[in-house]
Amino acid sequence: MISFWSWQWNSLLSWWQWGVLMALPPAVILLYFLKLKRQPLQVPSTYLWRKSIEDLHVNSLWQRLRQNLLLYLQLLLLGMLILALLGPSWNARRLLGDRFIFMVDASASMGSLDEEKTRLETAKQRVGELIDEMRSGDVAMIVSFSDQARIVQHFTDNRRLLKERLEAVGQTARPTSIDEALRAASGSANPGRTASDPSDVQVADALPATVYIFSDGKFEDVSGFSLGNLQPEYRPLGADDASNVGVVAFDARRNEEYPDQLQAFARLQNFGEEDRTVEVELYLDSTGGQPLDVKAVQVPAEGAAGVEFRLGNIEQGVLRLVAKTEDAFRLDDEAWAAVNPPRQGRVLLVTPGNEALQMALLTEDAEALADVSVAPPSILKDEQHQRDAAAGKYHLIIYDRCQPVVGDDPERPWEAMPEANTLFIGTVPPIAGWKSGDVVSVPQIIDTNRAHPLMHLVELGNVMIVEGTPLESPPGGTPLIDSTQGSLFSIAARGAHEDAVLGFEIVGQREGQTYVNTNWPLRLSFPVFVLNVLQYSGGGERSLATAHVQPGQTIPLLAGGSVERLNVRTPQGQTLEVPRNGIGGFTFSRTDTPGIYEVLEDDKLQYRFAVNLFSPNESDIRPRPENTIKIGYVEVEGKPATEAARAKAWKLFLGLALVVLLVEWYIYNRRVYL
Amino acid sequence: MSTVESTLLSPELLAQLERLELVSRKIFRGQLKGERRSKRKGQSVEFADYRNYVAGDDLRFLDWNLYARLDRLFLKLFLEEEDLRFYALLDASSSMGFGDPTKFLYAKQLAAALGFVGLIRADRVKVETLGQPAGKPGPSWRGRASMWRMLKYLEDLEAQETVSLAEGVKNFCLRNRGQGIVVLISDLMDKDGYEAALRYLVSSRFDVYLIHLLSEEEVHPEITGDLCLVDCEDEDRAEITVSAPLLKRYQRTLSAFLDGAKEFSNRRGIHYIFARNQIPVDQLIQVYLRKRGLVR
Structure with missing residues (x-):
């Protein structure tokens, strides 16, 4: 950066005021010369003075200047005042x-x-x-x-x-x-410019x-x-x-032991050098302005502290947590959690008969998650079903040893893969990319992808499989169960939905006889797996199950039926329309403001989700x-x-004017000769 | 010792002056027998020289001892002691009326003191101003008793003459033949220059002492602002705005003026003494004039 002076003027005076101001210097000059009458002083002889003046006349311009010193000082003073009134400011720097x-x-x-x-x-x-x-x-x-x-x-x-x-x-x-x-x-x-292609010339x-x-x-x-x-x-x-205490997590959950009891958990983090005690207030939207609970939380320096609220039975509502931190960063002092009513996903099980699976779908937890209907494979040819499936009536369709009808007749567009997540058992989706290999005997499971929500807590070490077919999934597919013979369970995306394919039957039928292909249904992992399927793919929501979203993140919206558009009401009260996206689902990305967003379907509240900052990185404002x-x-x-x-310079000029005034006074009174 | 008092001479000064006498490096012929050696060989006790006897010489001055030894007649010559003429020539122009004390008062004091010294040593003392008309010589005094008259005369003088320095000195020289000491007390502030005046004095074969007297205001002027200086003698006006360079320039002009006068005087055998009206008269006489050899 080069030091350089460039000035700007921001005067506040009007033109006539300027006129008056500009008339002052000539007036001063006029008055000075009108007033200038030399005082006569009798001296013994002007002999020596004359000689002295003659010498000085050699550089008379400078002498004249000097003679009118007081006048110039007055003009300078006036100039300084005018400059101060001009409202000058200067750049101390110039950009390089x-x-x-x-x-x-x-x-x-x-x-x-x-x-x-x-x-x-x-x-x-x-x-x-x-x-x-x-x-x-x-x-x-x-x-x-x-x-x-x-x-x-x-x-x-x-x-x-x-x-x-x-x-x-x-x-x-x-x-x-x-x-x-x-x-x-x-x-x-x-x-x-690409490095690989020499013909790609730099255009600019x-x-x-x-x-x-x-x-x-x-x-x-x-x-x-x-x-x-x-x-x-x-x-x-x-x-x-800068220091800050902020809410970095806030969630509401059902009590594990008493599912009708709601608990709220919050976590506060202290990004500062001093221990802090923070008062935390919890509000529920239905209780008006009164806090539901208030707690004081000790948050150690550079540490975090949790706080728990027992809330009793709350079916639905909006929880708002306010941490009274009084610090510089306010955005993380408030957090929201939505308590949504339970919502069941619509699941269709198409099976010629699978007692183990049906049993697993009838557990209490599963029933809470999904409304499961069972149909025989014959329904797949029914046009009404095809239309319903194509319109997205179901969140999940489980094809047990059967496949949907997929045609390419443009007049029958409903003969296609359903607008739903699918789970294929013993078969593969009739679309390009999915292939099942030859039947192999007793494939040994060697690995499962535990990170995937479908395989969460699913332990398959004690599961035996009689026969299976190794799977080939479309590009982008993820194998979830690997066996010695290849992948036995894979999942791949299809538009807004996902197809999961289990490469082995659970029960099979051969020559009219039902036989058991695997001992998995006898293991604890099976109902867990079924629950995972209902949770992940089934579209069901236990109350509170909505994920937290950070500001700016995109969130997929769940539609209850075959609607074309959803509405989202933002915390500011604005209602935004969300049409179906290119792949048939709803995604909402305008989550810029932390708070509660309401998802409306035909102006009917479906559910809410909360957008919270929850970013230790942002909360650490140091x-x-x-x-x-x-x-x-x-x-x-x-x-x-x-x-x-x-820098505003009017003060400088005013100061200079004052200095000039002092100098003038001094010269006038103190016989200072220049 | 005198016990008289005067505005011009204080008793203390008189007491100091009693011990002094005027000295001239030139020996002049006096008119009356005084207390100084004269050019004329005479009858004092102070031996001067021998010369051969010629007929008609006073036999009383023959050196008989020498005649006895050399068998030749020699006449003993003695220095004659005569009186000295002392002139105090005062510049009484208006410019001398400035200063505190005024330069003219100072000049009168100086003249009175030197005149007093002359009177007590039986010299002929004459005080004149430059404005004295050529044909009308001023009074002259001799003897201690004339002191009062001299002082009275001095006190009556006033600085309001308008004659130029050269004219005044010329008149003085015409009135007084070149015998004796002339002390010219002047500020030399004459726009026509002082050179002609001094030349007159020198050519008149006076033993000339020049006391260049300036007032403190002239040496260190304390003026400020925009001024119109008016010359008290010719009403000449000079407009000045006092500034440091102007003052510096003035000082330079002044010292050039003083140096010029000093050099001019020295070259012509004039004793130049610069005096300011702030130097006490007794100090000037005791220190400066004694050093210059006017008194001892």
């Missing part, structure tokens, strides 16, 4: 370079208050100052970023436009990730640019990114002594301890926050 990219962090932590101003406001002010420092011809671009980047303004040399657009950068509640913003910036400075010149990153640094170092022509400048924000960010292999050191670059 001619292309700038201003990256403004708009993530949740930028909402922290540092001395009555949020960090985002400070960042915007600093960017505004830098825009002021741009010379004509310089171009700049503004990018705001949270977990996603938004180009607020493309390269322009219009400073007014840049400032206008800068004001449009709003606070978000999202987490931080700078990668996308850097890529957006890099796109302009390093025009794309690489234009170096300076990137100013205004952030509190609450993001991971960026790896695998080359800055190329970008010259990064990191301007860290945030007070060093600036980066090392004050550097790493982008690729480049370490960018944070330049300390400087004083406002545009």
Whole structure:
């Protein structure tokens, strides 16, 4: 940064006031010369004086100047006052370079208050100052970023436009990730070019640019990114002594022992050097403004503490937790949880007869999750069923040793895979990609994908299988049970739905006789597996089962029936329409504001979900301890926050005017000769 | 010792002056027998020289001892002691009326003191101002008893003459033949220059002492602001704005003026003494004039 002085004037006077002001200096000069009457003084002889004056007349201009010193001081004083009234301000710095990219962090932590101003406001002010420092011809671009980047303004040399657009950068509640913003910036400075194709010529010149990153640094170092022509400048924000206590988890669950009892759990984390005691209030929307419960939580420094509320029987409602922390970061002092009424998923089991499976679907837990209907395979040819399935009547259809009818007659579009999740047992979906191999005997299970929700808590070590067919899944499919002969259970996505295929029968029929193909139904893992299937694929919801969503995350919406659109009411009361997406489901992505969102179907409340910050990374509002960010292999050191670059100078001029006045007074009174 | 008091001479000063006498490096012919050696060989006790006897010489001055030894007649010559003419020539122009004490008062004090020294040593003392008309010589005094008259005369003088320095000195020289000591007390502030005046004095073969008298206000002027300086003698006006360079320039001009006068005087055998009206008269006489050899 080169030190340079460039001035701007912001006068508050009207034109006639200026007229009066500008008339003052000539008036002073006039008055001075009118008044200038030399005092006669009789002296013995002017002989020596004459000689002295003659000598001085050699440089008479300077003498004349000197003779009217008081006049000039008066004019100077007036000038200083006029300058002060002009409202001058100057840039102490000038930007180096001619292309700038201003990256403004708009993530949740930028909402922290540092001395009555949020960090985002400070960042915007600093960017505004830098825009002021741009010379004509310089171009700049503004990018705001949270977990996603938004180009607020493309390269322009219009400073007014840049400032206008800068004001449009709003606070978000999202987490931080700078990668996308850097890529957006890099796109302009390093025009794309493939390394592999020599014929791919560079179409645009690489234009170096300076990137100013205004952030509190609450993001991971960026790896695998080359800055190329970008010259990064990191301007860290945030007070060093910032501390915060925030809610990092809040959930409501049924008591394991008494399912009609509701419990709420919250976790508070202290991002500070001192132990804190925080009062936590829990509200339920139906109780009005009265808190349901209040607790004081001791949160140790740099530690976390949990708090539990026993709530009794609450069927539905909205729980709101308020931590009275009085700290700089408010966004994490409130958390919401939705208590939704239980909702059963609609499950169709198409089977020629499978007692074990039917038994497993009749457990109390399973019944709570799903409304299971059973039909024989003959129904698959029924057009009404086909239409229902194609319209998404069921959340899950289990095809036990049978397949849906899939045709390619354009006049019979319902002859297709159903608009539902499926579980195929002993068969594979009649669509491209799925293949079953030859029948193998006694395949040994060697591994299960426990990380997948379908295999959660499913232990298959004691399960024997008589016969099975190894599976080939479409691209993107995931094997969930591996055997010595290949995958016996795989899952693959199909549009908005997923097809899970079990490569072995549970019970089979041969020559009219039913035989048992596996001892799995006798094991404890079987009902667990069935429950997993109902939970994961069945579309059922036990009350409270909605997942928490972080601001900005996309959430799939569950539709009760074959509706074409859902409505979502945001915490601000805005109702947004969500049409079916390209693959038949509903996804909602405008979860920017933390709070409770209501999903409406034909203006009827279906369920609610909560959007909470729950991001320790954002809640930790302390600036980066090392004050550097790493982008690729480049370490960018944070330049300390400087004083406002545009300094208001009217005080300076007023001070100078005062000094001039003093000098004048002194010269006038104290016989100081120049 | 005198016990008289005067505005011009304090008793203390008189007491100091009693011990002094005027000295001239030139030996002049006096009119009356005084207390100084004269050029004329005479009858004092102080031996001067021998010369051959010529007929008609006073036999009383023959050196008989020498005649006895050498058998030749030699006449003993003795220095004659005569009176000295002392002139105090005062510049009584208006410019001398400035200062505190005024330069003219200071000049009168100086003249009175030197005149007193002359009177007590039986010298002929004459005080004149430059404005004295050419044909009308001023009074001259001799003897201690004339002190009062001299002081009275001095006290009556006023600094309001308008004659130029050169004119005044010329008139003085015309009135008084070149015999004796002339102490010219002046500020030399004459726009026509002082050179002509001094030349007159020198050419008149006076033993000239020049006391260049300036007031403190002229040496270190303490004025400020925008001024119109008015010359008290010719009403000449000079507009000045007092500034540090102007003052510096004035000082330079002043010292050039003083140096010029000193150099001019020295070259012509004039004893130049610079005096300010802030130097006490007794100190000036005791220290400066004694050093310059005017008194001892």
